[in-house]
Amino acid sequence: MPSDARKVALSYIDGYSTCDYCLGTLHMNKKPPVRKFLESLSKFLGMDFAILTNGCREAKFAIMHSIASPGDTIVIDANKHYTSLVAAERAGLRTYEVPTTGYPEFKVLPQAYAEAFEAIRRETGRPPALALLTHVDWLYGNLSDARAVGKICKEYGIPFLLNTAYSSGRMPIDGKELMADFITCSGHKSWASGAGTIGILALSEEWIGRVLRPSRGYSLKPIEILGCSARGSSTLALMASFPHVKERVGHWEEEVSKARWFSEKMESLGGIVQLGEKPHNHDLLRFEAPALDRIAKVHPRRGFFLYEELLKRGIVGIKPGRTRSFELSTYGLSRDQLSYVIDAFREILKTYG
Amino acid sequence: MGEKLVKEVFEALFALEDIREILRRTAPFHRFTDEERALAKASIERAKKAIEAIEEELQP
Numbered sequence: 367m368p369s370d371a372r373k374v375a376l377s378y379i380d381g382y383s384t385c386d387y388c389l390g391t392l393h394m395n396k397k398p399p400v401r402k403f404l405e406s407l408s409k410f411l412g413m414d415f416a417i418l419t420n421g422c423r424e425a426k427f428a429i430m431h432s433i434a435s436p437g438d439t440i441v442i443d444a445n446k447h448y449t450s451l452v453a454a455e456r457a458g459l460r461t462y463e464v465p466t467t468g469y470p471e472f473k474v475l476p477q478a479y480a481e482a483f484e485a486i487r488r489e490t491g492r493p494p495a496l497a498l499l500t501h502v503d504w505l506y507g508n509l510s511d512a513r514a515v516g517k518i519c520k521e522y523g524i525p526f527l528l529n530t531a532y533s534s535g536r537m538p539i540d541g542k543e544l545m546a547d548f549i550t551c552s553g554h555k556s557w558a559s560g561a562g563t564i565g566i567l568a569l570s571e572e573w574i575g576r577v578l579r580p581s582r583g584y585s586l587k588p589i590e591i592l593g594c595s596a597r598g599s600s601t602l603a604l605m606a607s608f609p610h611v612k613e614r615v616g617h618w619e620e621e622v623s624k625a626r627w628f629s630e631k632m633e634s635l636g637g638i639v640q641l642g643e644k645p646h647n648h649d650l651l652r653f654e655a656p657a658l659d660r661i662a663k664v665h666p667r668r669g670f671f672l673y674e675e676l677l678k679r680g681i682v683g684i685k686p687g688r689t690r691s692f693e694l695s696t697y698g699l700s701r702d703q704l705s706y707v708i709d710a711f712r713e714i715l716k717t718y719g
Numbered sequence: 720m721g722e723k724l725v726k727e728v729f730e731a732l733f734a735l736e737d738i739r740e741i742l743r744r745t746a747p748f749h750r751f752t753d754e755e756r757a758l759a760k761a762s763i764e765r766a767k768k769a770i771e772a773i774e775e776e777l778q779p
Contacts, residue, residue, distance in 0.1 A: 369740035373733045680747030706747070 367560045371606035375561035378599040385597055390586030392594050392601065393417045403605045410612065411549055412540035413568035417578065417588070418604070419595045422531045422552035423449035425567035426498070428590035429527055429548050430457040432577040434495035441482045441494045441524075443474045443510070445503030447531060462486055462494065470654075471643050472506050474499070476514035483522045497524045501539075502532035505693070506642030507625075507650030509533070516545025525573070531555050532650060534566075535611050536697065537618040547573055553600065558607040558614070562600035624704060625649045625696045631708045635715055641691070649697035655689060661718040662689040672714070679710045724776045731769035737762040 367375075378384070387397040393404055400418075408416040419425040426449065434440055436458030442450050443464045454461050464482050466472040479497060486494045499515045502508065512528050519526035528546040530539055535556035541549045551557065553564035569577055578588045587593035596604075629640045629651055637657020640646065658672055665671040673686040684692045696704055741755050751759065 369736050372739075373736055376732060376736070377729065703746070 367558050367603065368607060368610045371559065371561075371603045371610070374606035375599045375603040378602040379561070381598055383598050384601055391588065392597055394586065398602060398605065400601060400605070403608065407566065407608070408568055410608075411534060411551075411566075411568045412542045412544075413546075413549055414571040415574050415578075416566055416568040417591065417595070418601055419565040419567050419591055421563040422529065422550045422555070422565040423447075423453055424591070424595070425550035425565045426450055426527065426529065427453035427456060428567055429550070429569075429577055430454055430459060430496060432579070432590055433525055433573075434459050438495035439486050439490055440496040440498060441479060441486070442498045443500050443503075445472060445474055445505055445508065445510075446498065446500050447504055447529065450498055450500065450529065459495070470639070470641050471508070472641065473508055473643055474503075474510045476511050476518060479515050479518050480522070483518075483524060493522060494524055496527055498527045498529060501528055501530045501534075502648050502650065504532060504650070506652050507532070507646065507648040507693075507695075508643045509647040512544045512546070519547075520545050532648070536615065536621065536649070538615045541568060541570070546570075548577075553604045553607075557604060557611050559600065559604040561603040562596070562598065564596045564600040564604050621649050621697055622647055624699070624701065625651060627701070628696045628704050628708070631704075632711065635708070635712055637715070637719075638711070649695045650693060651696065652691060652693045654691045657715055657719060658689040661715075665718065671718070675714045676710060679706075681707055681710055724773060727769045727772040727776065731766045731773065734762045734766035734769060737765075 384392060384395065384398060384400065387395065389395050392400055394401055404416045408414060419428065430440065430453050434457060439460040439462055440454055441462050441464060444466045451461060462482050464474060464478040466474055483493060497519050499510055499512055501510060501512050516526050525547045526545060527548040527550065528544060529550050531552035532555060533539060534549065534551045547570050549568040551566035553559035553566065577590060581587045581589050581593065584593065625648065626645055629646055632638050632653060633640060638653050638655045641652045641654055662669040662671060667674060669687040669689045672689050673684055676684060683694050738759050741751065741759055742749055745751060745755065
């Protein structure tokens with residue numbers, strides 16, 4: 367989160383701080399300029415309209431709950447974030463999972479969506495109500511071919527929800543180009559935002575009336591976000607981070623280059639293997655580390671030794687207790703900082719290996 | 720008095736936030752370049768100036 371956004375968050379930390387000049391609902395407000403921000407935001411994502419939600423998961427649920435009816439089937443990928451399944455469960459939907467290619471790459475292949483659509487039609491007599499693709503998954507950092515999935519969804523007439531929790535805000539995204547009907551985003555994950563959680567629901571024009579339908583009793587309040595959403599500092603932090611995000615997505619290739627370099631260096635230490643697609647296309651990396659796991663089996667602190675050794679060296683980010691496999695992100699770190707991390711792993715392996 | 724006082728409090732907080740930004744960028748060793756050192760010094764001066772203004776405002 368850039369310092370400007372932290373300053374804004376501090377200024378707007380009080381509850382309901384966006385609401386002094388409310389025009390009916392958050393996304394309509396002019397002071398602060400939320401409405402203007404959302405117009406820019408939707409253009410930035412290549413979509414027609416966008417609103418804010420309390421998180422990406424809330425955005426996914428809003429879409430599922432509007433587009434599908436209880437008992438309908440939707441297609442999700444096996445690398446989905448758990449909240450995609452939870453949102454579907456809450457909406458009373460059945461899910462059909464598109465498998466990955468398995469160990470070691472765990473890729474989601476676009477053609478598997480077509481196969482899923484056919485299978486669902488055979489089993490249920492009707493097509494799925496929605497297809498969700500996790501653009502970049504949280505497990506392996508695989509960047510799936512969203513455009514190819516979007517094309518298949520268009521061919522079959524299935525609405526396409528692209529979950530960009532780990533992609534938009536880091537890399538350029540054009541929803542129209544990817545043929546997405548809906549894009550969901552996570553402000554606190556990938557938009558340099560904070561001061562709470564915040565999500566973005568962006569959609570194409572044809573779905574606005576359905577997904578953003580208002581309450582019968584309160585004509586300005588969209589029912590899928592229970593009338594209003596992130597009405598405080600998280601919205602202002604996202605707005606303040608936006609110029610920074612617009613600039614940084616232009617450096618995405620460098621982030622991918624750093625991630626690939628880091629992965630290569632980690633693997634060269636021996637006993638550490640990067641899982642997921644290679645060459646990798648994202649900063650989120652998952653490593654399988656039998657060398658570290660062997661140490662954990664005999665170390666007095668067991669699996670916690672790795673977290674503690676890294677913490678001693680001023681390095682945080684890996685979950686405590688993890689040694690057999692762990693995830694990390696190289697995003698925004700300099701090559702010097704990444705070299706320092708590599709050196710730390712080298713030293714740990716040398717000391718205990 | 721109130722408005723100026725509040726303004727100076729935020730000025731001090733924001734100046735310290737700028738130092739925090741440099742610390743985040745230079746983690747974990749915080750070895751500053753000459754430019755970063757100059758920026759940190761300028762932020763400290765801004766914070767000091769704002770605190771002095773706060774003290775003055777709080778004089779009876």
